[in-house]
Amino acid sequence: MADIRTLAERQAIGREARSRAKRSSNAEIGNTDRDPVALLEQNSAGRVEALVPLRYGRMSVSPFTFFRGSAILQAHDLAATANAGIAFPICGDAHLMNFGGFATPERQLVFDLNDFDEVAVGPWEWDVKRLAGSLAIAGEHMGIARDTVSDIVATAVHEYRDRMEEYAGYSALDLWNEIVSFERMLEAATSEEGRRTILKAKEKAAGRTNESMLNKMAAQRDGQWWIQDAPPAIFHPSGPTSLLGEHDQWSNTEAWRGKLARAFDGYLKTLPSERRALIDHFSLQDVAFKVVGVGSVGTFCLVLLMVDSHEQPLFLQVKEARDSVIALHYDAEGPAHQGQRVVSGQRLLQAASDAFLGWTSGPANRQFYFRQLRDMKVSADVERMSNGVLQGYARFCGWALARAHAKASGKAVEIAAYLGSGERFADAITEYSFACATQNLKDYEAFKLACRTGKIEARSDEDMAADFRM
Known part of the structure; x- marks a missing residue:
């Protein structure tokens, strides 16, 4: 059994951590002496060689999209900063677009972190700084006044602090069962505009189901469902529009299907027995390669279309798990299997996780994790938000991040004691967020110069799609 400390002892540990990393030190940007x-x-x-230019193309759209795809730069920089010495599995990429709504296995719509490709043991401050930096960068990109951006960042940090203080008073079981539902968000909304935005997102999520996706993504031929190609975003690995290289041997369809079957069997072993029984009701119809996100472009990502005897679909996403950028810059032990790292971290940080979450190993020593492609998943349309709605959204992100950290670490008491009730931490993080935005813009300009001079190639989705229309 663990040695349980008293609350007073835990609070003392949190306050003592200030001597290791003053709260004001969180304003430091870190080591930016590198080539971005x-x-x-x-x-x-x-990564898939033909898709790397698409990754860069998506990153080149704006300083904000560049930030979304460049988590490695911030992790590198933060490695040179002080931290409170409280480390546990953190999200690793907690920017404001990696929060969103999705359905729990019990069909409740919740708001939470929803991307864990970079999850790894690391300092909790790094997640807070990733969120704060993204808010400052998005605000500046949207042309919001600096004072207002400062208020928005501070709102997220204050909410994180206040919720962590609240969670410090929760029992272990109460904290484990804590969930940020859309109903609670509606109750906590401070404006009618904010409530309308939440209701609109809730309505949108209700329509984003496996069933609604079937006729959008697939067509039936001779009694079989086939995913429709839409390169470069979706294509069949062994088809005429494939962007995969010959060295991956996808052209050998039978060999590929055999490897996929073995990988799927490995995945099933990571699921609880009742989930395996549920999957037994579905038969595989088709498999396609699907490009997703910004930072993940070029990693191997497949979509499996399965149907049951009622012709009802289940879309499973099989996503490659690579080394976390956090693990590259913070030395801590973690699972040797990268898919297991993602799944374990997601289950620990989220209030409720996808019923089909699991991991496996695939061809060429690549490691993968499985999840549903879309199950009432909805993300924020940040660039269309008013200043007031963005500030409300920042508050909900701060809430969700505090809940995730409190659950994953079991150290809400220590973190709350470190933060205190004053403004020192919020002021430091706000200062950091603007320094991060300045550095991000500098890195973005260096990146754009590399694209213009041909050092690296950047292509848009439209440019690549045109290749298949010629």
């Missing part, structure tokens, strides 16, 4: 393009190229190694 070289680090991004390092991060692109091993």
Whole structure:
């Protein structure tokens, strides 16, 4: 059994952590003496070669999209900063677009972190800084006044602090069962505009189901469902529009199907027995490669279309899990299997996780995790938000992040004691967020120069799609 400390002892540990990292030290930007393009190229190694230009193309749209795809730069920089010495599995990429709504296995719509490709043991401050930096960068990109951006960032940090203080008073079981539902968000909304935005997102989520996706993504031929190609975003690995290289041997369809079957069997072993029984009701119809997100472009990502005897679909996403950028820059033990790292971290940080979440190993020593492609998943349309709605959204992100950290660490008491009730931490993080935005813009300009001079190639979805229309 664990040695349980008293609350007073735990609070003392949190306050003592201030001597290791003053709260004001969180304003430091870290080590920015590096070549951003070289680090991004390092991060692109091993990805599908033909899709790397698409990754860069999506990143080149704005400083905000660049930030979304360049988590490795911030992790590198933060490695040189002080931290409170409280480490546990953190999200690793907690920018404001990696929060959203999705359905629990009990069909309740919740708001939570929803991307865990970079999850790894690390300092909790890094997640807070990732969120704060993304808010400052998005605000500046949207043309919001600096004072207002400062208020928005501070709102997220204050909410994180206040919720962590609240969670410090929760019992272990109460904290484990805590959930941020859309109903609670509606109750907590401070404006009618905010409530309308939440209701609109809730309505949108209700329509984003496996069933609604079937006729959008697939068509039936001779009694079989087939996913429709839409390159470069969706294509069949062994089809005429494939962007995969010959060295991956996808052209050998039978060999590929055999490897996929073995990988699927491995995945099933990571599921609880009742989930395996549920999957037994579905038969595989088709498999396609699907490009997703910004930072994940170029990693191997497949979609499995399965149907049951009622012709009702289940879309499973099989996503490659690579080394976390957090693990590259913070030395801590973690699972050797990268898919297991993602799944374990997600289950620990989320209030409720996908019923089909699991992991496996695939061809060429690649490691993967499984989840549903879309199950009432909905994300924020940040660039269309008013200042007031963005501030409300920042508050909900701060809430969700505090809940995730409190659950995953079991150290809400220590973190709350470190933060205190004053403004020192919020002021430092706000200062950091603007320094992060300044550095991000500098890195973005270096990245754009590399694209213009041909050092790296960046292509848009439209440009690549045109290749298949010629």
